[in-house]
Structures are given as structure tokens and as C-alpha cells.
Amino acid sequence: MKDDQCLRIVYSKRETREFLDKPVDMETISKILEAGRRAGSAKNRQPWQFILIRDKENLQKLSEYGQFAQHLPSAAFAVVITIPDTYFQDRFDAGRAAQNMMLAAHILGLGSCPITLHSEEKAKHYLNIPGDQRIAICIAFGHPKPSKPLGKIIRKPLQEILHIEKYGDQPKS
Numbered sequence: 001m002k003d004d005q006c007l008r009i010v011y012s013k014r015e016t017r018e019f020l021d022k023p024v025d026m027e028t029i030s031k032i033l034e035a036g037r038r039a040g041s042a043k044n045r046q047p048w049q050f051i052l053i054r055d056k057e058n059l060q061k062l063s064e065y066g067q068f069a070q071h072l073p074s075a076a077f078a079v080v081i082t083i084p085d086t087y088f089q090d091r092f093d094a095g096r097a098a099q100n101m102m103l104a105a106h107i108l109g110l111g112s113c114p115i116t117l118h119s120e121e122k123a124k125h126y127l128n129i130p131g132d133q134r135i136a137i138c139i140a141f142g143h144p145k146p147s148k149p150l151g152k153i154i155r156k157p158l159q160e161i162l163h164i165e166k167y168g169d170q171p172k173s
């Protein structure tokens with residue numbers, strides 16, 4: 001793949017909140033999980049556990065534990081990433097694994113969306129997650145509905161977030 005094609009994949013990742021009622025085969029799911037597994041982590045601790053959820057009833061139930069999770073039941077599958085959250089970098093590491101999985105899905109033509117499970121304790125209970133684990137994120141995956149064009153991409157301009165050498169020093173235009 002050419003450099004600009006790879007970059008286009010990274011730049012064009014958007015969240016998918018509408019999925020087709022179409023399953024994703026286990027081979028494809030395995031590739032996505034593998035991308036998560038391969039993520040780097042602080043001290044190479046690999047603090048994550050991945051819970052793969054394909055059962056519609058479970059997706060439906062989980063959606064009740066997030067405030068903005070109404071699209072979760074329409075996903076083909078979801079991955080819940082848990083961490084011990086005993087080391088200050090655990091959440092950053094989980095984010096790396098999550099983004100790896102979402103980019104892999106994007107490369108494979110699938111959409112995804114991170115979903116916060118605000119009622120974390122209820123979600124943990126439902127999924128039998130041990131008390132010493134925290135839910136870092138739930139990610140919904142599936143075939144995106146092709147009909148809906150995504151809204152405008154809203155991101156802060158680089159000048160607003162970039163500092164050169166020291167905080168507060170803006171790039172010279």
C-alpha cells in the first residue's frame with residue numbers, strides 16, 4: 001500500500017453509528033482482535049483483557065448501561081476492553097489497543113464506534129468482570145450502512161493545539 005493510501009485510512013476513520021444487519025465472520029474478527037493484541041503498552045505490560053460480544057441479547061443489554069449507546073444493539077459485535085487501572089498508563093494503553101482495532105476494522109471495510117458504559121458497575125456485573133478490573137471502553141463494530149453520508153468532520157485546527165518546543169509557543173505562519 002502506498003504511503004498516501006495508508007494516511008488516507010488513518011485520516012478518514014470516522015465513527016459509525018448505523019450498522020447493517022449483517023454478521024462479520026470470525027476470521028475478520030480475529031484480525032481485528034489481533035491488531036489490538038499487537039498494540040504497544042507502557043513497560044510492555046499489556047494490561048488489557050478483551051471481551052468479544054456477538055450475542056444480540058448481550059449487545060442489547062449492554063446498550064442499557066451507556067448514555068449514548070443506542071446504536072450498540074445494531075452492531076455485528078462489540079469488544080469491551082478491561083484494565084486493572086493500577087498503573088497510571090493503563091488507560092492510555094487501552095486507548096492504543098482500541099485505536100489499533102478500529103483502524104484494522106476500517107482497513108477491512110468495517111465501521112466502529114467507541115461507546116462509554118457509564119453504568120460501569122452494572123456492565124461489569126452483567127459481563128462477570130472481576131471487581132479489580134475497570135472497563136476502559138466498549139467498541140461497536142459492523143458493516144456500515146452505506147446510505148448515510150457522515151456529517152462534516154469537526155476537528156480543531158493544528159494551530160490551536162500545536163506548540164513548538166515549549167507550551168505557548170505557536171508555530172510561525
Ligand SMILES: Cc1cc2nc3c(=O)[nH]c(=O)nc-3n(C[C@H](O)[C@H](O)[C@H](O)COP(=O)(O)O)c2cc1C
Pocket residue numbers: 013014015016017066067068069113114115116117137153154
Ligand atoms: C473515550 C471515548 C468515548 C466515547 N463514547 C461514545 C459514546 O458513548 N457514544 C458514542 O456514540 N460515541 C462515543 N464516542 C465517539 C466520539 O463521540 C467521537 O469520537 C467524536 O465525536 C468524533 O467523531 P467523528 O470521528 O465521527 O467526527 C467516544 C469516543 C471516545 C474516544
